Amino acid sequence: METLIVYGNCQAEAVATVLRKHPRVQAAYDVVYFRSFEHPTEGTGILNEADAARCRLLFEQYDAKAPFPSAEKLPEGAKRVRFPAADLHLLWPLGSVNPANVPEPPRFPHGRFSYGDAAIIRRIQSGATAAEVLEYYLERSDQELPDLEKFLRLERARLEQRDAKCDVKIAAYILEHFARERLFWTVNHPTHDLLRVLINALLSHGASSEPRLAGMTLDASFFAECFPSEVLGPIAVPIHPKVADHFGLAWYDRNEQWQYYGETRTYESYFREMIEHGVAARTSPQEATSE
Amino acid sequence: MSDREESFSGVREAIVRTFALRSGDSIAAGTTSADVPGWDSLSHSLLLMAIEERFGIDLPLDRVYEARNVGDLVDLVEAARSHV
Numbered sequence: 001m002e003t004l005i006v007y008g009n010c011q012a013e014a015v016a017t018v019l020r021k022h023p024r025v026q027a028a029y030d031v032v033y034f035r036s037f038e039h040p041t042e043g044t045g046i047l048n049e050a051d052a053a054r055c056r057l058l059f060e061q062y063d064a065k066a067p068f069p070s071a072e073k074l075p076e077g078a079k080r081v082r083f084p085a086a087d088l089h090l091l092w093p094l095g096s097v098n099p100a101n102v103p104e105p106p107r108f109p110h111g112r113f114s115y116g117d118a119a120i121i122r123r124i125q126s127g128a129t130a131a132e133v134l135e136y137y138l139e140r141s142d143q144e145l146p147d148l149e150k151f152l153r154l155e156r157a158r159l160e161q162r163d164a165k166c167d168v169k170i171a172a173y174i175l176e177h178f179a180r181e182r183l184f185w186t187v188n189h190p191t192h193d194l195l196r197v198l199i200n201a202l203l204s205h206g207a208s209s210e211p212r213l214a215g216m217t218l219d220a221s222f223f224a225e226c227f228p229s230e231v232l233g234p235i236a237v238p239i240h241p242k243v244a245d246h247f248g249l250a251w252y253d254r255n256e257q258w259q260y261y262g263e264t265r266t267y268e269s270y271f272r273e274m275i276e277h278g279v280a281a282r283t284s285p286q287e288a289t290s291e
Numbered sequence: 292m293s294d295r296e297e298s299f300s301g302v303r304e305a306i307v308r309t310f311a312l313r314s315g316d317s318i319a320a321g322t323t324s325a326d327v328p329g330w331d332s333l334s335h336s337l338l339l340m341a342i343e344e345r346f347g348i349d350l351p352l353d354r355v356y357e358a359r360n361v362g363d364l365v366d367l368v369e370a371a372r373s374h375v
Contacts, residue, residue: 097329121311157352
């Protein structure tokens with residue numbers, strides 16, 4: 001059987017996972033995921049020579065720094081469809097690397113708080129106590145938010161310029177829908193609603209050379225039946241209320257219970273834990289990173 | 292301090308702030324995103340914001356995502372400052 005290779009980050013893995021479940025795709029292809037990044041516990045991706053030689057269709061996530069490295073191994077007739085990562089920093093404008101975060105497999109292979117917050121990190125680095133950082137964050141972090149309209153302008157440019165290098169386009173959909181529909185759990189983890197749009201666009205492009213994909217679309221009921229839990233939703237990073245207000249997020253609930261690795265957290269409890277984790281790492285890195 | 296040195300200093304300051312670095316001592320004109328933990332395509336937008344705020348300028352949107360290193364960012368700042 002021919003292969004359909006999906007190359008890219010965790011979103012590409014989600015695309016492959018979803019496609020494998022669809023009866024028409026199952027009947028036509030072996031779906032192979034080829035990781036473009038180094039996973040903290042699983043290492044770098046390796047593409048089997050035989051899988052590459054059988055490739056009929058390649059869904060390649062565009063990444064200027066990690067282009068598909070095995071083009072010469074593909075057969076001549078293989079069709080390549082380049083797609084953009086679906087991401088949006090706009091809802092988390094204080095997002096940052098978290099220096100206290102370290103992989104803690106098996107439960108937290110990417111760490112407990114892989115999505116940092118610049119306002120929190122700066123306060124922790126300044127020597128404040130956990131209680132002081134939390135109070136500051138809840139009461140005064142508004143002042144650290146950037147000009148959100150300027151940020152929107154930059155994000156629009158980023159998404160559109162990346163789209164220009166891809167066959168599949170996603171920027172217009174994201175920018176048009178993010179305020180009225182929930183499209184992201186984190187900056188780089190799209191919801192099923194957005195994943196579905198992306199996959200359907202991939203299938204549509206693939207169908208131009210692959211009649212077996214013609215007319216194929218995935219609807220919400222397919223996702224609900226095959227994936228009762230969100231594929232990329234083990235964690236939902238809380239959104240700052242001022243950001244939600246500014247962009248008029250119709251789906252936002254200030255009292256939401258945010259998903260956190262099979263549990264839930266309130267806005268306050270999520271940040272309290274993140275702050276306590278960061279302060280503990282500052283004072284005693286070894287203790288902070290042990291289970 | 293020359294204008295270019297001032298631009299470089301401001302860009303370095305923005306990098307330190309955006310990526311929560313303890314120091315900017317290792318930042319040079321040839322520094323690329325690969326050299327700074329957390330500097331990816333997403334956080335690049337945050338860095339651009341910080342640079343714009345630092346200098347009170349609007350960077351050229353058609354060029355800001357093509358910058359290859361800190362020196363390129365300084366060039367963009369210099370060009371924008373000359374139009375203020």
